[in-house]
Amino acid sequence: xxxxxxxxxxxxxxxxxxxxxxxxxxxxxxxxxxxxxxxxxxxxxxxxxxxxxxxxxxxxxxxxxxxxxxxxxxxxxxxxxxxxxxxxxxxxxxxxxxxxxxxxxxxxxxxxxxxxxxxxxxxxxxxxxxxxxxxxxxxxxxxxxxxxxxxxxxxxxxxxxxxxxxxxxxxxxxxxxxxxxxxxxxxxxxxxxxxxxxxxxxxxxxxxxxxxxxxxxxxxxxxxxxxxxxxxxxxxxxxxxxxxxxxxxxxxxxxxxxxxxxxxxxxxxxxxx
Numbered sequence: 001x002x003x004x005x006x007x008x009x010x011x012x013x014x015x016x017x018x019x020x021x022x023x024x025x026x027x028x029x030x031x032x033x034x035x036x037x038x039x040x041x042x043x044x045x046x047x048x049x050x051x052x053x054x055x056x057x058x059x060x061x062x063x064x065x066x067x068x069x070x071x072x073x074x075x076x077x078x079x080x081x082x083x084x085x086x087x088x089x090x091x092x093x094x095x096x097x098x099x100x101x102x103x104x105x106x107x108x109x110x111x112x113x114x115x116x117x118x119x120x121x122x123x124x125x126x127x128x129x130x131x132x133x134x135x136x137x138x139x140x141x142x143x144x145x146x147x148x149x150x151x152x153x154x155x156x157x158x159x160x161x162x163x164x165x166x167x168x169x170x171x172x173x174x175x176x177x178x179x180x181x182x183x184x185x186x187x188x189x190x191x192x193x194x195x196x197x198x199x200x201x202x203x204x205x206x207x208x209x210x211x212x213x214x215x216x217x218x219x220x221x222x223x224x225x226x227x228x229x230x231x232x233x234x235x236x237x238x239x240x241x242x243x244x245x246x247x248x249x250x251x252x253x254x255x256x257x258x259x260x261x262x263x264x265x266x267x268x269x270x271x272x273x
Contacts, residue, residue, distance in 0.1 A: 005036060006126055009043045041136050044128035048115045078111070079103070090258055094266035102265055105147055109140055110258040117199055117250030121243055127250075130199025134192050141191035144261045149184075152268030161268075191260060195253050202249045206242040 013020075013036040020037045024030070031037035055071075062069055068076070080086040084093070087107045091099035113129060116136065120127030128136040152161045165180040166173035 094262040114254035134196035137196040148264040155269040
């Protein structure tokens with residue numbers, strides 16, 4: 001699938017492309033595109049990372065107990081809220097006591113995915129989580145997989161953690177163990193496909209519907225300007241409808257990518273499986 005290249009990525013490659021080519025040649029790697037060696041998803045991921053860093057620094061400088069601002073209140077709602085779907089709330093629900101120690105990792109992944117999903121709403125940018133290749137969702141899934149397994153090993157020890165996959169019946173361990181390990185490894189694919197497919201489909205549906213509705217408007221305009229203007233109302237309304245849909249899908253997928261790592265961490269550090 002051909003990757004869409006935005007003007008932002010073209011400009012970024014114009015500035016830093018020569019440096020990237022020298023780095024590729026130094027490690028004996030051949031870029032897929034010599035004119036634009038830095039892919040779209042990397043540029044957009046860097047933009048999200050820079051945006052999140054700037055917002056975090058601004059938030060830190062404005063923290064107040066007596067007079068919390070709007071930005072601080074939104075950040076606190078992401079952590080905990082009356083509806084119980086904040087990052088801290090989900091960790092406490094699925095991990096139990098001590099779940100707050102996982103907030104830095106789960107929170108960082110969740111916020112990065114949320115901003116990555118929402119970046120596609122801005123016309124000049126694209127969502128790194130929904131591009132032509134699911135590289136960014138795969139990277140987030142692999143990090144999550146490594147993290148919850150590492151926490152399980154830290155909690156139980158290497159041998160004890162392996163025993164959690166074998167079940168309580170020792171003579172069935174040879175059968176249950178491989179199945180459970182394959183199931184745990186398949187979470188990488190599950191997390192990747194769920195995130196990438198939903199964001200990619202949200203963008204694709206918008207393009208398809210817009211293309212379908214523009215054709216009748218063009219036909220009507222060729223027959224009568226009034227008819228063309230009337231039929232053009234629908235294509236003009238489509239972007240607003242699908243921007244709302246994309247925002248909704250972006251929030252839901254960020255929420256799902258918070259719930260599932262919380263569940264996996266809870267299973268990894270649980271005393272009994």
